[in-house]
Amino acid sequence: MGELRLMKGNEAIAEAAIRAGTDAYFGYPITPQSEVIEYLMEHKPYETTGMVVLQAESEIAAINMCYGGASCGRMVMTSSSSPGISLKMEGISYLAGAELPALILNCVRGGPGLGDIQPSQGDYFQATKGGGHGDYRLYVLAPSSVQEMCDFVKTGFKMAFKYLNPCMILSDGAIGQMMEKVELFDPVRRRTPEEIEKQCPWATIGKKTNRERNIITSLILDPYEQEKHVKKLKAKYDRMQNEDVLFEKIQCDDAEFVIVAYGSSARISQKAVDIARSQGIKLGLFRPITLFPFPSKELNKLSKQLKGALSVELNTGQMVEDVKLAVECKIPVYHFGRYGGVIHTPDEILNVIKSKFIGV
Numbered sequence: 299m300g301e302l303r304l305m306k307g308n309e310a311i312a313e314a315a316i317r318a319g320t321d322a323y324f325g326y327p328i329t330p331q332s333e334v335i336e337y338l339m340e341h342k343p344y345e346t347t348g349m350v351v352l353q354a355e356s357e358i359a360a361i362n363m364c365y366g367g368a369s370c371g372r373m374v375m376t377s378s379s380s381p382g383i384s385l386k387m388e389g390i391s392y393l394a395g396a397e398l399p400a401l402i403l404n405c406v407r408g409g410p411g412l413g414d415i416q417p418s419q420g421d422y423f424q425a426t427k428g429g430g431h432g433d434y435r436l437y438v439l440a441p442s443s444v445q446e447m448c449d450f451v452k453t454g455f456k457m458a459f460k461y462l463n464p465c466m467i468l469s470d471g472a473i474g475q476m477m478e479k480v481e482l483f484d485p486v487r488r489r490t491p492e493e494i495e496k497q498c499p500w501a502t503i504g505k506k507t508n509r510e511r512n513i514i515t516s517l518i519l520d521p522y523e524q525e526k527h528v529k530k531l532k533a534k535y536d537r538m539q540n541e542d543v544l545f546e547k548i549q550c551d552d553a554e555f556v557i558v559a560y561g562s563s564a565r566i567s568q569k570a571v572d573i574a575r576s577q578g579i580k581l582g583l584f585r586p587i588t589l590f591p592f593p594s595k596e597l598n599k600l601s602k603q604l605k606g607a608l609s610v611e612l613n614t615g616q617m618v619e620d621v622k623l624a625v626e627c628k629i630p631v632y633h634f635g636r637y638g639g640v641i642h643t644p645d646e647i648l649n650v651i652k653s654k655f656i657g658v
Contacts, residue, residue, distance in 0.1 A: 300481045300482050300483050300484060301481070301482045302479055302480070302481055302482075303479070303480055303482060304477055304478070304479055304480075305444060305477060305478070305480050306333055306444070306474065306475060306476065306477050307405075307441075307444045307447040307469060307473045307474045307475065307476060307478075308330075308331055308332075308333035308334045308337070308405065308447075308474045308475070309333055309334075309337045310444050310445075310447045310448040310480045310482075311334060311377070311403060311447045311448065311450075311451055311467070311469075312333070312334045312335075312337035312338050312341075313337065313341075313448070313482060314447070314448040314449070314451035314452070314482070314483070315338070315349075315375055315401075315451055316338070316341065316343045316347060316349060316485070317482060317483060317484070317485040317486065318373070318451050318452050318455060318483075318486055319347075319373060319485075319486040319487060319488045319489065320349055320373045320374070320375050320401075320451075320455075320488075321349060321350065321367065321372035321373045321374060321488060321489075322349065322350035322351075322352070322363075322364075322367045322372060322373075322374045322375070323335070323338055323349070323350070323351050323352070323374075323375045323376065323377075324350075324352050324354050324359075324360040324361075324363040324364055324367070324374065324375075324376050325338075325352075325353060325354065325360055325376050325377050325378070326353060326354055326355075326356060326357050326359075326360050326378065326382060327353070328357075328378055328379045328381070328382045329379065329407070329415040330379060330405055330407055330415050330417075330471035330474050330475055331377050331378060331379045331403065331405035331474055333474070333475075334377045334403065334405075335351070335353060335377070338351040339351060339353075347485075347487075347488055348488060349488070350367075356385070357378055357382040357383075357385035357386050358385050358386065358388075358389065360376050360378075360386070361376060361385075361386040361388075361389030361390060361393075361402075362389050362392075363376075364376050364389070364393065364400045364402075365389055365392055365393055365396070365398065365400075368393065368398035368399055368400045369396075369398060369501065369502050369514045370494075370501055370502055370503055371494040371495075371497070371498030371500075371501030371503060372494070373399075373401075373455055373459075373488075373489075374399075374400050374401070375400070375401040375402070375403070375451075376400070376401075376402055376403070377402070377403035377404075377405065378402075378403070378404065378405075379404065379405045379406065379407045379415075379471075380404065380406055380407050380408075380409050380413065380418070380420070380421055381407075381409070381411075381412060381413075383402075383404045383421065383424065383429070384424070384429070386402070387424075387429045387430035388430055388431070390402065390429070390430050390436070390464055391428075391430030391431050391432055391434060391516075392516045393463075393464045394430075394432075394434035394435070394436070394463060394464055394516075394531070395432060395434065395516030395527075395531075396514050396515060396516040397462040397463065397500075397531075398462065398463075398464070398514065399455070399458035399459045399461075399462055399463065399464070399465075400458060400464045400465070401451065401454045401455055401458055401464075401465050401467070402436075402464055402465070402466045402467070403466075403467045403469060404421055404425065404466060404467070404468050404469065405469045405470060405471060405473075405474040406418050406419060406420065406421045406468065406469065406470040406471065407470075407471050407639075408420065408637070408638055408639045409421075413638075414638070414639050415471060415639075416471055416638070416639020416640075417470040417471035417472035417473075417562060417612060417639065417641065418470060418471070418612050418613065418637065418638075418639065419470060419560075419561060419562075419563060419611050419612035419613045419616070419617075420612070420613040420614075420616070420637065421468065422468070422589065422611070422613065422616035422617050423616050425438045425466050425468045425589060425590070426438055426589050426590045426592070426620075432528075433528050433531065433532065434531060435463075435531075435535045435538070435590055436463070436464050436465065436466045436590060437454075437457045437458070437461060437463060437464075437465040437466070437538060437542070437588070437590065437591075438465075438466045438467075438468050438588060438589040438590045439453060439454055439457075439465065439466070439467050439468065439544075439587065439588060439589075440467075440468050440469075440560040440561050440586065440587060440588070440589050441467060441469055441473060441561065442473065442560065442561050442562065442564045442565050442585065443473070443478060443565070444473065444476060444477070444478035444479075444480050445478065445479075445480050445481065447467070447469060447473060447474075448480050448481075448482060448483070449483075450467050451467075452483065454466075454467055457538075457542060460542075461534055461537070461538060462500070462534075463534065468561070468589060469561065470561055470562055470612065471639075472562040472641065473561060473562055491503065500512055500514075502514055535591075538590070538591045539591040542588065542591065543588055543591045543592075543593045543595075543596070544586075544587035544588045544593070545584065545585060545586050545587050545588070545593035545596055545597075546583075546584075546585040546587060547582065547583070547584055547585075547596075547600070548568060548571060548582060548583040548584075548585065549571055549575065549581070549582045549583065550582035550583070550584060550600060551582075552580055553580050553581060553582030553600075553603070553604065554579075554580040554581075554603075554604060554605050555579070555580065555581050555582070555604060555605055555606050555607070555608070555651060555655050556581070556582045556583065556584050556600065556604055556606075556607050556608075557570065557571065557581065557582070557583050557584070557607070557608050557609075557610050557647065557651070558583075558584045558585075558586070558597070558607055558608070558609045558610070558617070558621050559583065559584075559585060559609070559610040559611065560585055560586050560587070560589060560617065561612075562612070562641070563610045563611055563612055563642065564583065564585045564610075566610075566641065566642050566643070566644055566647065567583050567610050567642075567644075567647055568583050569644040570644040570645075570647040570648045570651070571583050572644075573644055573645070573648055574648055574651065579648075579651070579652075579656070581648075581651060584596075584597055584600060584607075586617075589617070592620045592624065593624075594620070594623065594624040595624075597621065597624040597625060598624050598625060598626060601624070601625040601626075601628050601629050602628070604625075604629050605629060605630075605655060606629050606630045606631070606632070606654065606655045607621060607625060607629060607630075607631045607632075608631075608632050608633075608634055608647070608650060608651055608654065608655075609621045609631065609632070609633045609634070610634050610635075610642060610647055611633065611634075611635045612635065612636055612637060612641065612642075613635050613637055614635055614637055615633040615635060618631065618632075618633040630654075630655075632650070632654050634646075634647060634650045
């Protein structure tokens with residue numbers, strides 16, 4: 299068993315970044331994720347591991363620093379919350395277009411605009427449908443616990459380097475601020491320049507050998523070459539859908555109805571499932587862990603035994619579109635959302651299940 303600590307979600311992801319061998323973190327404070335950079339500054343990993351921790355002058359600067367570090371084959375990370383992620387979106391599109399790995403945390407707050415600092419899931423579209431410009435996708439992980447905030451740092455970097463693509467951890471203010479027991483993984487040493495050169499032949503690390511020069515850019519002026527490049531990216535995203543879909547099914551074996559929920563909504567929905575089961579209602583929970591690639595095939599397979607599904611989200615209705623597409627209109631699908639920082643209760647969720655599907 300690894301080291302156990304009681305930590306906030308934001309602290310756990312910062313500690314995991316140190317332990318995962320991250321080369322650099324470039325950030326800018328914004329509530330409710332400011333503990334990430336505060337933790338890193340307080341613990342000074344640059345004195346122990348050599349990890350760079352830098353508060354940039356803006357969110358735009360931070361994401362472009364990630365672009366520079368990723369170009370050198372380094373493990374780079376940034377974090378922000380909703381309005382800050384919006385500012386980073388141009389740089390995120392550049393990273394995807396240039397095929398560079400980076401890890402990005404969005405600790406979602408209420409919106410649109412400046413909104414408030416309470417938890418929300420209003421950034422689902424932004425994360426999964428391409429919040430920046432162009433035909434690109436992010437690999438998106440949705441933690442529902444402080445433990446997963448920690449674990450998904452390693453998973454996120456693994457996927458970012460496997461696909462040479464930015465990976466986003468889509469959290470929210472509740473998970474970022476809550477405290478839970480976390481089992482920390484053992485530290486991994488940072489890679490040496492020689493290891494980076496061997497593992498990342500695409501990186502710009504200086505022409506020390508006779509290998510060809512690497513040019514990293516997302517600018518391709520020839521339309522036919524750009525089309526070829528976008529086809530290559532699309533094939534990569536298709537591969538994600540075939541190889542690295544993650545999800546969890548809870549009490550779904552005999553379920554007649556299912557809640558589809560991720561993140562903090564899934565935590566609350568699990569309690570609603572427990573209450574429903576105690577009342578003889580065969581309710582299950584389907585939790586997407588990757589929001590892209592969305593677990594459409596598994597949800598479609600599950601739908602064959604169901605009488606209905608309820609998408610529970612902290613927004614006005616976003617993931618529900620992917621749920622409807624996944625079940626191909628074979629069963630009724632409804633949405634239940636709270637927004638503005640208001641969080642569902644298990645009883646509210648169960649009452650919607652009863653009113654929509656059981657007629658109670």
